[in-house]
Structure formats: structure tokens, C-alpha cells
Amino acid sequence: MSNRKMVLAAVAQLTATNNIKANLDVCVSLIKKGSQLGAKMVFFPEASDYIAENKAEGFVLGRAAAAGGHDFLGGIKSAAEAYGIWVSVGIHELVDGVELPFNSNVVISSSGNIVSTYRKLHLFNVDIPNGPRLLESASISKGMEIVPPVDTPVGRLGSAICFDMRFPELSNALRSMGAEGISYPSVFTEKTGAAHWDVLLRARAIETQTYVYAAAQIGSHNAKRSSYGNSLIVDPWGNVIARCSSTTKPTIAIAEIDLDYLHSLRRQLPVFENRRIDVFKNL
Numbered sequence: 638m639s640n641r642k643m644v645l646a647a648v649a650q651l652t653a654t655n656n657i658k659a660n661l662d663v664c665v666s667l668i669k670k671g672s673q674l675g676a677k678m679v680f681f682p683e684a685s686d687y688i689a690e691n692k693a694e695g696f697v698l699g700r701a702a703a704a705g706g707h708d709f710l711g712g713i714k715s716a717a718e719a720y721g722i723w724v725s726v727g728i729h730e731l732v733d734g735v736e737l738p739f740n741s742n743v744v745i746s747s748s749g750n751i752v753s754t755y756r757k758l759h760l761f762n763v764d765i766p767n768g769p770r771l772l773e774s775a776s777i778s779k780g781m782e783i784v785p786p787v788d789t790p791v792g793r794l795g796s797a798i799c800f801d802m803r804f805p806e807l808s809n810a811l812r813s814m815g816a817e818g819i820s821y822p823s824v825f826t827e828k829t830g831a832a833h834w835d836v837l838l839r840a841r842a843i844e845t846q847t848y849v850y851a852a853a854q855i856g857s858h859n860a861k862r863s864s865y866g867n868s869l870i871v872d873p874w875g876n877v878i879a880r881c882s883s884t885t886k887p888t889i890a891i892a893e894i895d896l897d898y899l900h901s902l903r904r905q906l907p908v909f910e911n912r913r914i915d916v917f918k919n920l
């Protein structure tokens with residue numbers, strides 16, 4: 638019938654712990670699975686390299702990864718190349734001269750090269766009665782810039798992370814820079830996830846008319862933390878077109894990405910052209 642340029646994308650779901658090698662093995666097995674199922678790109682959650690129980694453990698794990706003892710990112714790059722598939726993955730990124738790691742979303746091509754690195758802008762500092770209570774800025778350095786979208790097999794892709802999904806100025810900026818998809822790798826809390834996860838992600842997709850890729854961690858990481866899961870892909874109309882099951886076993890979900898559909902929708906319902914940036918200059 639038509640020769641629409643449709644491609645398959647996958648979102649992964651897993652439970653990272655303080656065992657970097659075990660987390661890498663899980664990610665590599667899901668890269669393989671995504672590739673075998675025909676996906677051209679697989680999206681992994683925030684902090685897929687490790688979830689630490691406390692700041693001190695996180696500090697040690699970050700240094701161990703950087704020292705090459707557990708080269709998580711190197712392992713992901715090799716797997717992307719070996720299985721010929723693009724990857725987006727959330728990691729802790731240590732930079733020379735900076736005390737605390739960045740919380741980063743790295744896009745890797747099917748030749749195993751890093752094509753973009755985004756450092757989380759909005760850190761999750763919250764204190765809700767009966768939890769969650771988290772102070773991300775105690776263990777993470779905050780990013781300072783929006784990273785322009787990059788060309789991938791699923792179209793032009795902008796990067797954000799987790800808590801960033803509550804700040805539509807970022808998704809709007811990425812759309813203005815040409816994004817056809819936005820990724821939000823996440824480790825969402827169970828309480829806020831049940832109330833806000835689907836709503837926020839669908840809203841970001843609808844208002845920017847982009848595909849939204851939200852790979853998330855699920856289940857119990859350690860004695861103190863467990864996460865909401867529900868890794869999903871939303872299309873530019875706001876439909877959830879893939880969702881991982883509620884199993885706590887590592888898994889992926891796959892959906893078709895149709896950029897012709899995206900662009901015809903933008904022509905039919907031209908939201909961006911109707912913006913009043915003359916009035917909202919400061920945004």
C-alpha cells in the first residue's frame with residue numbers, strides 16, 4: 638500500500654542494583670533481544686549502571702566505573718555495535734575536576750559511537766510527608782544546557798531525564814530545535830508514578846507532537862528504594878503505543894514509529910505555529 642518509513646523502537650525495563658556488572662549483563666541481554674525483534678533503537682532507564690543505597694556507596698561505585706573496573710558504558714557501546722542497534726541509556730557520568738557525577742542520558746549509534754550526552758538539568762529534591770524524600774543534588778552535579786536533538790533511526794531525538802518531564806519548557810525547547818522524539822529515561826517513585834507518570838508523559842507528547850520514549854526502572858533496588866516501572870512509548874497523538882508488563886523481570890516493549898504520521902498530524906493540528914511567543918517572550 639504505502640511506503641511509509643516505519644521503524645520499530647523498544648523501551649527496556651529493569652531493576653538496577655549496586656552490582657554494575659550484573660546491571661550491564663541485563664542491559665546487554667535486552668539489547669540483543671531488541672535487535673532480534675527488529676528494533677532499530679532501544680531505550681534504557683536512568684541510572685542503568687547502578688542504583689546506590691546511599692551517597693557513600695554511590696561515590697565508590699562511580700569511581701569504580703570510572704577506573705575501568707566495571708566499564709558499563711564501554712560494554713553498552715560494544716553491544717550496540719555487535720547487535721547493530723542504536724541505544725539511549727542513563728548513566729552516572731564522572732568528569733575530570735568535578736566532584737559529583739552528572740546524571741546523563743547518552744545516545745549511542747549502531748557503530749558504537751556516542752552521538753550525544755545530555756546532563757540532567759532538574760534535580761529531584763523533594764520531601765513529601767510519608768515519602769518520597771530524596772535529595773538528588775547531594776549526590777549529583779546539575780547539568781547546565783539543553784542538548785540539540787540528534788538524527789537517529791527513529792528520527793530527530795531530543796534527550797531529557799525523569800524529573801525533567803515536569804518542566805514543559807524543556808520539551809518545548811527540544812521541539813523548537815527540531816525534535817521528533819524525546820526520551821525520558823527514569824527511575825520514578827511508586828507514589829508519584831501512580832499519580833503522575835502517564836499523565837505527564839502523554840501531555841508532553843501531545844503538546845510537542847513528538848514521540849515520547851520513557852524507559853523506567855521497576856521494583857526493589859535495595860532495602861530503601863523501589864520504583865514504579867511502566868516503561869512506555871507515547872505517540873504524538875497521546876496514545877500509549879507500548880508498555881512493559883508489570884513483571885519485575887528485565888523486559889522490553891516494542892512499537893512502530895511513523896514519522897509520516899507525525900508530520901501529517903502537525904499539518905492538521907498546527908499547535909506550534911499557533912503559539913503566542915509574541916506574548917510569552919520570556920518563555
Ligand SMILES: O=C(O)CNC(=O)[C@H](CS)NC(=O)CCC(=O)C(=O)O
Nearest residue numbers: 684688761773799800824825826829
Ligand atoms: O538516584 C539514582 O541513582 C537515580 N536517579 C533517580 O532515581 C532520580 C533522582 S533521585 N529520580 C527521579 O528523578 C524521580 C522523579 C520522580 O519520581 C518524580 O518526578 O515524581
